[in-house]
Amino acid sequence: MGRYTGGWLLIRMPDMSNEREDPALQSARREAWVVFAIWLLAMTYTIGYCSRYGYGREASDLKFVLGFPDWVFFGIVCPWVFCSVISLWFGATYMQDEDLGEELPEQEDELGLGG
C-alpha cells in the first residue's frame, strides 16, 4: 500500500485492488453499464431511423399511423413505449436493492479525513 512511484507513461493502478470491492458498488457499476447501453441503442435507433425517414420527404409521400406521421410513430413513439417498458423491467426486476450502510453523524468530520 505504498506511494505511487511509476512514471507517467506507466498506466498501472497500484493500491487499487478490488478484491474486497463493495457489492453495492459492483451492482451499481454493472447497472450503470446496462443503462449506458440502453441509452446508446435508443439514440442509435431513433436518430438513425428519423434521419433516414424524417427528412427530405415529399408531402404526398407522408403516411400516418394512429394520427402520427409514420416516421414519428416508428422512430419516436414506438421506441419511447419500448424504453418505458425497459424502464419498468429495469426498476422492478433488474436493479438490485442494496444496504447503503449506516449514515455518518452529521457533526462528525467525514471519515476523519480532515478539512
Added chain:
Amino acid sequence: METAMLRWGSVGFPVWAVKTTQPADWGTLVALVIFIVASMWIGWLANKAMQKSSFMQGFFLGNRGLGAWALALTATVQSGGTFMGFPSLVYSHGWVVALWICSYMVVPITGFGILGKRLAQLSRRTGAITVPDLFRARFNSPMLGLLASLLIMFYMSFMMVAQFKAGAVVMKHSWPGAGSREMAEDVPMYKLSTSGFEKLADRGVSDEVVVQLRPLEDRGFDAEKDLRAEVGKLLGEEGLKKYGDAVVGAAEQLDWQYLVGLGVFTLTVVSYTLLGGFLAAVWTDLFQSVLMLLGVLLLLVLVVTASGGPEHATQMAVERLGPTYAQGPGYDPTGTGRMFMPVSLAFSFFWVWVYSGVGSPAGMVRIMAGKGTEVIRKSIYLLAGYNLLIYLPLVVICICGRALIPDLPAGKTDSIIPELSIKTTSHLPGGSIIAGLILAAPFGAVMATVSSYLVVIASGLVRDVYQRFINPTAGTHELRRLSYLTMIGIGVIAILANIRPVAYLQVIVVFSGTGAAATFCMPAIMLAYWRRATVAGMVSAMLSGAGTMVVLYILGSRGFGSQTIGAASAFRPFYLLGVDPLLWGLLVSAVTGVIVSLLTTPPPAETITKLFDAELPAKKVPA
C-alpha cells in the same frame, strides 16, 4: 352539454368551430391564489416534518426521507421552462420538435440508473448533505469542495434570477384584463403589443407614424438598442430622434403590474422555502407536477376532439405551411432559411437532456435525499410513465393547436397553451376555473424551481462556505439564522436584478444549465466509480468542461460558425461540427480528468478503501 358531447364523439373531422377567444377573467388569478395558499400550507407541513432531526440535515436534505413519487417527479424535471417554452416550439416548428424532446424516453433510466445508487451510498458513508460536501469528503480536499460550491452558485444564480422574472410576468399576465397570456421564461424586455400601440397614441404619436411602426407589433427585443435600430430602419434617423423615446416607453414591459407581481412572487416563494426548506421545495414540485399531468391529459382530450385529430391538423398545416411542418429540419416561421433541427442537433439533444439530468447538482442532491435503493428503483418506472404521458401528448396538443389557432404571430406563440385552454373550456361549466388551473400549473413549476435553487444556493453559502471555512464550530441556532438571512438576501438580490434584467437572459440560462452539466457530469461519474481519480484530475475536469463552454460561447458570439442553426441571438454558441457545445464540454472534461488523474499521485489507499470496499465484518465475541 349534451350537444357538446355529441360533437366530441366525432373525432376525425373538423367538427367543432371553437368559440372566439375569451379573456381569462378571474379564473387564472383565483387559480394562482389557490397555488400560493397551497404552497404556504406545504411549507408549513414541511416545517413540521423536518423538526424530527438536526436543522442542517432537515432543512437542506429533508432527513433523507424522499419517497419514490417525490424523487421521480422532482429530481430530473428541473425547470418550469420545460413546459413553458416547449409548446411554443412545437406550434412554431411542427413535428420535428418530437425529435428535440425524445431523449426524455431514457432520461428516467439514465437519471437514476447511472449515478443514483452510488451517490446515495457515498453521501451516507461520508455524511455529505450537499454536492460540494461529497466532493470534499470523497477526495479529502476542502479546496475542491469550495471550487464545486462556487461553480454551482455561479450557474444557479443565473438560472434562478431568470425564474423570478418568469414568475413575475406570469403574475402580471394573470391579472384580469391584462390582455396577454404569454407564459414563457424568455420574456422580452421590450415589445409593442396592442396596448403598447394605444400608449403610443396617448403619447402624441401620429396615426401615420403608428402605421409605419406596425411591422414591430408583437416582436420582442432584449435590448433597447435593438429596438431603436429597428425603429430607425422604419422611420429613418429623424423619426428615430423624434419618436425613439416614445416607442421605447410604450414598448417597456416592466410596468407597475410587473413590479407588484415580482414582489408577490418573491415574498411567497421565499416565505414557504424559509418555512420548509428542502422538503417544501420538493413537495411543491410534486404538487405542480401532478397538476401539470392532469392539465395536459384534460387538454389533450379537449384539443384533439375540437381539432379533428393530429392527422387532420397536420394535413391542414402542411397545406398552408409546406411539408417541413411534418418533418425535419422543421418549419421556419421567419422564412430566412434557419434550420431548427438538422440531424446534428437532433443527435446533440439525445446527449443534452440526458447528461444535463445526470450532471445537474440540484438533481444529484435530491438523489442523495432518497430513502434508499428501493425508492430509486421505483422512481425509474414512475418517471418513465410520467414522461410518456406528458411529452408526447404535449406535442399532439400543440400540433392540433395549429388547426384551431392557425395564425398566432411569431411573438405570441408562447401563449398557445393558455389560448387553447381558454378556447376549449369556455363552453364547459366552470370553464374559467379549469382554464385557470391549467394556466397556473407553469406558475407552480416556476415557484418549485426557484425554491429548489434557493435551497441549493443557501446550502452552498451556509454549509460549504460558512460552516467549512469561516466558523466550523457554529451552533444550530446560528446556522439556522444564517440560512434564513441568506434566503432573504437572495430574494432581495433577485428583486433588484429583475428591476433591470440583463439582456439575453434566456440564452444565459441555457448556457448555465448545459454549463453545469459540462462541469459536473464527468467529475461525478469519476467520483462514483473510479478509484484512481485525484483532486487535480477533478479540478481540471471541472474547469476544462466549464472553460470549453465559455470558449465556444465567446466564439459563437463573435460570429464563428453557421448562423443558420440554433438561437437567433447576439449571445450564442459556436456549434463546432454542427453539434451542441455540451458534447465538446463533456468530451474535454472527461479526457482532461483522466489524463491529469493518471499524471498525479493516486489518492491515499485508506480513503479509497473506506469508500469503495466492503466493510469488514466485525469479529464475533465469544459468549
